[in-house]
Amino acid sequence: MTLRLFRAELLSVSADPRDDPGAIRHEPDGLLAVEDGLVVARGSHATLAPRFAGLPVERLPGLVVPGFVDAHVHYPQMDRIASHGEQLLDWLERHIFPAEMAFADPSHAAAVAEAFLAELLRHGTTSALVFPTVHPGSVDALFDAALDRRMRILSGKVLMDLGPDGLRDTAETARSDSEALIRRWRGRGRLGYAVTPRFVLTSSDEQMRQAAALLDANPDVLLHTHLAENRHECAAVAERFPQAHDYLDVYDRFGLVGPRSVFAHGIHLTDRSCARLAEAGAGIAICPTSNLFLGSGFFDFGQADAHRLRLGLGTDIGAGTSFSMLHTGGVAYQAALAREVRLDPFRALHLATAGSASLLGIADRVGALLPGQEADFVVLDDAATPLLARRTAGADLAARLFAMQVLGDDRTVARTYVMGDCAWDRGTK
The missing domain is CATH 2.30.40.10 (Urease, subunit C, domain 1)
Structure with a gap:
């Protein structure tokens, strides 16, 4: 010893x-x-x-x-940080989807994973919930690099059978690939798995049902996805699912809202959604630099606090503009103040450490x-x-x-x- x-x-x-x-x-x-x-x-x-x-x-x-514990970040997007000119949906099409297609190459994924984890450590981040890409190899590359560094990293293959050409799986391969990854990495080092549908616009109904089945079959994994980030996105979701009460209700109808659910953003939530999140024990990863950079809006701390929501903090690289969780906490203060809430610096530190750890289900181990x-x-x-x-x-x-x-x-x-x-x-x- x-x-x-x-x-x-x-x-x-x-x-x-x-x-x-x-x-x-x-x-x-x-x-x-x-x-x-x-x-x-x-x-x-x-x-x-x-x-x-x-x-x-x-x-x-x-x-x-x-x-620091980063509750939401995309490692394949680090080389597209500071990409100019678009809000969320157009930004994905113009900048992000082409970048993620390159992760079909395992050597490219490995090189970016090494650079990404080095950047996390340089900024003081030791644990993170990470979006990879639709490619199983992107998860292998990240987990291999994290295992070498003994970092606490949670991730999982992105599910998106309605994605663009070159960045699309199927409901069946999403299930089988995810199951294989869980078997391959479960229990190794400080790693954890997250079922990761990108968001409801990139998954079919069947794929969402498969995501729920994966969660049910694996009680040690998280759900990690996006929610109510951008008004145009919210409108598109409402158009596709006119029967749903709101954006969160779409996830709920597929059985994806529960205590292991981590939703990134949540800046355009109804009070009904907030009440349901609180009831289910689900939480929000707040991403203030990303929300500002993409013109999405400001997270409503007042609304979240009124409903006693579980909250963490994420950089959301590459829409986010800094790997620094310190800086992200400072921008969270500004976002809160825009809605007349004064975020205390000690609470900001909590969100960047134990708060995010709690959201990720690892508060007994870090934070x-x-x-x-x-x-x-x-x-x-x-x-x-x-x-x-x-x-x-x-x-x-x-x-x-x-x-x-x-x-x-x-x-x-x-x-x-x-x-x-x-x-x-x-x-x-």
């Missing part, structure tokens, strides 16, 4: 601080004990030091927070740096740039954290640790 001790300023937010202010756990001079990749003790240095007397301690200069959890954490430098250093000099914890969310980016991440080992170091990049 290997025991490592880290001394640093520690911060985590294990639950929504509006409900539980005690969930904000801060040790200005803390000690984190890690054994075989797991947190075995955490507390003030003064309290814990006698327990580990005589053992070497590594000093980490900076604010240590749990590794709060609690004893028994996996030791994924990030060392943040609140003086990473001259401007950030000026803004945070002499500031209290809330102001420092908020400044890093608004002004920070990959430069703010000094180091990223996975299972207690350094996986990214700004000083040795």
Whole structure:
């Protein structure tokens, strides 16, 4: 057994601080004990030091927070980030579908997967729920690369039998390919599977039924898809399914709304949909930079909070404009304020860590740096740039954290640790 001790300023937010202010756990001079990749003790240095007397301690200069958990991101789209000129449906046709067709080539998928995971670690993200493409090999490439890095990655073959030529499966192959992938990867490393219909416009009724059958047959997998992102998309869904009450009801009629359902966006939801999401225990991955970039709108925190929805935070690369979950939290603040809700910086950190982990069903393992959890954490430098250093000099914890969310980016991440080992170091990049 290997025991490592880290001394640093520690911060985590294990639950929504509006409900539980005690969930904000801060040790200005803390000690984190890690054994075989797991947190075995955490507390003030003064309290814990006698327990580990005589053992070497590594000093980490900076604010240590749990590794970020990205609740919605597309790895095949990273090379189309910052693609100009379109809202969602036209953006998919013009920029994204052609890029995803290239993932029929396993070597291309492997190269992008390597670059993608390196980018996550550089930005402090250690766990993520990831869209691949319709190609089973795109899942294999991502999982292979994640296994090598010991990252906690959840993903699953995209289902889209109504997709364009060159990016289309069938209801039958969607089921058989998904079953084969689940058998191949279940229980390996820190990986998890998600049944992944792209959205209702790219799947036939039969394929949606097959997705529900996969969920029923595999109680350890998630559902991962899109919901109510763009007004034109919502109108197209309503035209195809005139009998449905609203967009969410389409998923519901196929048995796809439940406690394992993660819906990305949800920025044009009816109150009926919100009530149903809350009743089912399903949740929303909020993607503010993507929503702004595609002109989709602003997530309604007030509506979500009134219905007590489960929420997480996602970068949604490549419509999203930054891999940084810190920056994404800062843009979430701006999106909330546009609807006259003030998003507290500690709540933003919760959404980017334990909140997203809860949405993904992995909160018992990551997100709060609690004893028994996996030791994924990030060392943040609140003086990473001259401007950030000026803004945070002499500031209290809330102001420092908020400044890093608004002004920070990959430069703010000094180091990223996975299972207690350094996986990214700004000083040795």
